[in-house]
Amino acid sequence: MLNSKTVNQLRALRRHHKIRLNKKRINYYTRGFYEKNRVDVEHQTLKFVDTPKPCSCWMCGNPRKHWKEETRQELISKTIFYEQARSFQ
Numbered sequence: 001m002l003n004s005k006t007v008n009q010l011r012a013l014r015r016h017h018k019i020r021l022n023k024k025r026i027n028y029y030t031r032g033f034y035e036k037n038r039v040d041v042e043h044q045t046l047k048f049v050d051t052p053k054p055c056s057c058w059m060c061g062n063p064r065k066h067w068k069e070e071t072r073q074e075l076i077s078k079t080i081f082y083e084q085a086r087s088f089q
């Protein structure tokens with residue numbers, strides 16, 4: 001069971017990482033947009049903490065979904081598997 005000190009430490013750590021990621025990702029997709037339109041920048045960019053890549057169009061999305069192709073990770077793992085299989089022969 002977590003005691004209250006541990007819970008507060010976990011909460012502080014989660015808040016720390018949320019602020020850290022928000023500062024890091026403040027210019028994702030929005031370079032200059034919010035400053036120009038005078039919107040509260042830090043509030044608007046909070047969504048990029050949880051979703052760093054919110055777009056799933058045909059250019060950015062999963063190739064298996066849009067093109068019925070294998071993803072990059074699948075191609076890499078398949079290549080490694082076949083190279084290891086060849087080395088055993």
Ligand SMILES: [Zn+2]
Pocket residue numbers: 055056057058059060061
């Ligand atoms: Zn996109």
